[in-house]
């Protein structure tokens with residue numbers, strides 16, 4: 277039975293070629309705009325120039341240097357600038373990190389009740405937010421059509437997700453041509469991240485949610501098809517547009533309506549990024565296949581369904597469970613993403629630290645709330 281749900285998603289998606297020009301019509305005419313960006317890719321691929329032309333009639337302030345896995349320390353500099361300049365709107369121009377960082381900035385500028393890391397990121401006390409929009413240049417996170425953000429603190433090597441309905445972008449521009457300049461590693465990361473987002477919401481246990489299951493399976497099949505093609509020919513508009521839209525719908529809430537979801541892979545993955553600096557998507561490849569094997573009895577129904585419907589496999593149920601896991605490993609590896617933690621330097625000390633952190637936080641994850649700190653230790657031991 278599908279569980280009761282409420283679905284709310286107010287993001288205006290503006291998709292296609294030459295759509296950056298449309299941002300001006302979607303920002304209040306008298307707004308003072310802060311443009312946020314990352315390490316400079318937008319200057320090399322022409323995206324910055326397109327944004328500046330579109331915003332000719334606006335007063336604009338710029339903040340650059342938001343790093344992958346955006347840090348509280350960097351973002352607070354943007355918060356100070358935004359407060360001084362009294363900005364009315366923030367336009368994120370870049371990948372998921374710039375957009376997540378922008379969501380934090382948007383919530384932090386009006387916040388005046390104490391430390392922003394403790395209150396906004398950890399306690400998720402978000403009472404107001406400066407409106408924001410996005411020009412997305414990297415298909416991966418789904419942040420462009422959701423209200424979440426993941427923020428790191430360099431000082432303590434922590435990384436936490438936060439969310440609030442106030443943090444949905446007012447609009448997101450998805451022009452697939454902006455992705456033509458992506459490094460291959462980021463294309464692979466994007467496909468792997470989106471794939472794992474679907475898996476977190478699908479690879480649980482069957483409840484007969486036909487739309488959610490079949491939608492999830494079609495997004496997985498799309499990513500399996502376009503991921504390798506995107507690596508081979510990243511200036512093919514059809515390929516990149518399918519990759520971009522797949523990544524968006526993978527995490528705009530649609531697949532998870534009324535169904536159980538897991539998210540343990542992401543929670544463990546955030547620790548691997550925080551402690552080892554491993555790219556987000558790569559942490560997921562280190563965890564998910566081993567979690568699937570560790571939980572193969574609980575996930576048996578879905579593993580069999582996935583092997584048949586996504587990978588067109590046949591055989592006994594035991595064969596199908598095994599094929600579900602090996603096909604998942606092969607998918608990540610086909611993108612050039614290793615699935616062994618040892619490749620990234622993850623070792624027993626890291627595993628011990630993660631177990632300690634989860635124990636101290638008193639957290640358990642997974643659709644059955646049985647991914648305890650001890651289970652996390654077992655899964656990570658399988659991965660190294």
Ligand code: NZQ
Pocket residue numbers: 313314315316317318321342343344345346370371372373374376413414415416417418419422424425426454455456457458459462465466469527542556
């Ligand atoms: O910083 P610049 O110079 O822009 O370069 C970036 C960065 O080095 C580059 N890049 C982006 N677009 C480009 C480009 N280079 C050339 N051409 C382009 N068109 O790519 C590098 C990585 O960018 P980043 O934004 O870090 O990647 P991604 O979009 O994968 O975002 C990862 C972050 O999102 C979080 C992750 O934890 C991580 O911090 N996530 C956010 C989620 C959400 N808000 O819903 C969910 C996800 O599960 C994820 O946790």
Ligand code: ZN
Pocket residue numbers: 417469470472473542556
């Ligand atoms: Zn992710």
